[in-house]
Amino acid sequence: MRWEWFTDPDYWASKLAFQRMLAALYLVAFLVAVNQFRALLGTHGLLPIPRFVARVPFRRAPSVFHLYYSDTFFAIVAWAGAVVSAVLVLGLTDTAPVWVSLVVWALPWVLYQSIVNVGQTWYSFGWESLLLETGFLAIFLGPADMAAPVPVLWLLLWVLFRLEFGAGLIKMRGDRCWRDLTCLYYHHETQPMPGPLSWYFHHLPKPLHKVEVLASHFTQLVVPFALFAPQPAAGIAALVMIVTQLWLVASGNFSWLNFLTITLAVSALDSHLLPFRAPAPAEPPLWFRIVVLAVTALVLVLSYRPARNLVSRMQLMNYSFDRLHLVNTYGAFGSISKTRHEIVIEATDEPELTPDTVWQEYEFKGKPGDPHRCPRQFAPYHLRLDWMMWFASLSSRYSEAWLPPLAGKLLAADPVTLKLLRRDPFHGERPTFLRARLFRYRFTTPAERRQTGAWWVREPIGQAIKEARLGPDGKVVAVQ
Template identity: 50%
Template sequence: MAGTLPDWLDWWASTDYDVARTVLQRGFGALYALAFWGALRQFRPLLGEHGLQPVPAFVARTRWRDGPSLFRWHYSDRLLVAAAWCGVLLGASIVVGLPQAGPWWVPALVFLALWWLYLSLVNVGQTFYAFGWETLLCEAGLLVAFLGSGAVPVPLVMIFAVRWLLFRLELGAGLIKWRGDTAWRDLTALSYHQETQPLPGPFSWHAHHLPRWWHRFEVAGTHVSQLIVPWLLFLPQPFPSVAGVVFVLTQGWLVVTGNFAWLNWATIVLALGVVDDGTWAWLGGLLGLSDGAAPAPSAAVAAAPVPLAFVLVVGVLALLLLVLSVRPALNLASRHQRMNASFEPFRLVNAYGAFGSVTRQRDEITVEGTLADRPGPDDWVEYGFRAKPGRLDRRPPQVAPYHLRLDWLMWFLPLGHPGRWFTVFLRRLLEADAPTLRLLRHDPFDGRRPTAVRAVLHRYRYTTPEERRRTGDWWVRESLHLAVEPVRLDGGRLRGTP
């Protein structure tokens, strides 16, 4: 069923956001492909049948309404692999533009499949999927699903929905900082953050050693970009485009100075998605890539009849999102603001935020093992994780937008967030479980079973520039105490060493 829109619905379709639609669709297609690729590499040892938090056990003690998921009907590692490969291939198809070449409902169905498959992972992922960027990927995927294809104009209401998501993402992060920690209010937060963030990047050491006045300027700039600039999204163009450019610049700095999975990249894609075609043309002219004139809308698309079904589906979705936005909006205004919260199980409209508090010191759990029956102080050797600090002379690596879930969870342990998963992790090391060992960068025993393992709490700090020149190290650390006394497998059970 198709027909041209009546005059009173002229506002519904826009020819000013063709570039934005392309960026949003292909950008989130790429992020979905990356997220599912990460599931292929990490989900089974973390959450599979023999994982640290097995999905079958979780599903058995929870209900469907707690978190709808494909895997509540049945979970097997084989089904997980099939679902993840589907996600990779569907995301890749969006990146190369295959679904967008068809009718509007083709990219819609592809993104809905991506949304449902990833929601299925998140809703059974427990601690290992309890991050704000998981929910962000779900919500953004649903919005991008209804931007249409190249055969129809962009529905303006979905661009407004993207702005509303970006507004909650940025303002939520700004408010949680302002309300949560005096270090953000007295402009000292970034004097600590580069050193104590979960997974520092290769330039975090350098950023930490920038002058104190620069760190205060960074915090002030953060408050401006997250508390003031988001309001520009509700004004006519070019103000939303200006806001989008500001967000791209600030998120780009975070990309350079840390590893926050795909959070910054998803925000950048959303920010580019609020920039209209005229601004893109102006930027192209400024960079010498075009003549600076706004591109003329495609005559074929502008004249093509808009399917009434598309209008109705988008309208119903917009009304649903409007109703579901009430609680997230109230959350922004609340003194007891919740960070990275969902208010319904399908994660359609959510609350966001990041780093409501900043740790002042960096404590790390290091895991050690031994082959000795009666180990002495020199018999313990350290397991190497892929990104979290370990060896003092190892420069922090760049891993984002890839997400190393085990390394992130290790950061939370010294902060008072213990989990039974860590006990299971120690057991898997004692068993020399190959899938678990593949989550690590270095197994000091080359696949052999250690006789015992233990966990040690260390305090880390960056070297000073002088210490770095003298030793070549990036870190200095001191041992505080044993976090977990030595344990061994005894008859299949964990026991303390004699």
């Protein structure tokens, strides 16, 4: 059997760039876990892992934490993933034997899989599955000094196609504003976590907003098919996607979703667009070729349901059909919020509530709060609590499991929880009463901003948590 078709030296540079970029995103993901897990998932967190693994069996959520859990062990797992990711970013295994490359790339995938599968609400986003699916395929690219295996390159294109085309279809099947090209009249203002340029994007002329939507439809519904065309067409299609994703990076915070999409698109660039070639890339051994072909067959079989989902009128968004997130469905913003609501948590240290009680506001790191504070850029770093606060403002069903415990943690001045916030108005001391109010937020007009310096205008419209305090048993109780 002749194997000349199996590798393509023209993709050596794109393979190397892809591996470095993916390893960097792994590193970010593990650092997010290190910094936030105790408050969100730890033994005394808002949604404790021990409680989860006690009721959900291993077969439904494969994870090393089914074997053993402690906060120290989670920290070891997360830090181990960060260290291995840093090793890959630095290229310390570039010239390692093929089997070493397989093992080293498999480690962050196994470790992050273990975190995602017990992460519950905090790890329910599409970019988690995307990182795992992409990371699984990266295991079989081999070391940097080896020529790129063509079957794996095609599988990466298949991921990118489903990611973009699925997102395009969910929009066309979803909110009418995607079809009449008006969704971006609202999206920059109502997206989960605006960035420092979102105010400016929101105030672009409406005809330009329609151009933005048309460009999105073209990139997601037409361009993906060119990925499977001969070069340089496939590379040009990937560049179009990269430009579109950079536009999204500039206009908001979407964790590492955009950066990972760019990473996938880089894998489609060959020497026409990345004119760097390895002096003499090594050819893979026979056993490795057989493994790659077996993995390719597995992915093709598992692709049946995600492919069927693409053409289904009942298309699922960001869904995994297998427990290991090997082949998934993707999509975002099938519907667009026309108004922005935010939950603002306030507390007081006064001994009794009166009409003159002074309430002080907790400030979050990323989500809108103080109208005079400019939105910040955090992506690809992911502020999980801030993101879920946006969902909580849409419906209580998104937060009923964790928002009351969060109130309890704040009333108890829990130091681990307070680290997730930007500002604690009580400086580590316990408040006596807490409430959470629902506000309607909108961006200021240019005239309002010139006059007041504020980025937002807000008005109270209701309550998410009525005045509450800690009871004798440490639970949150409403004030009568």
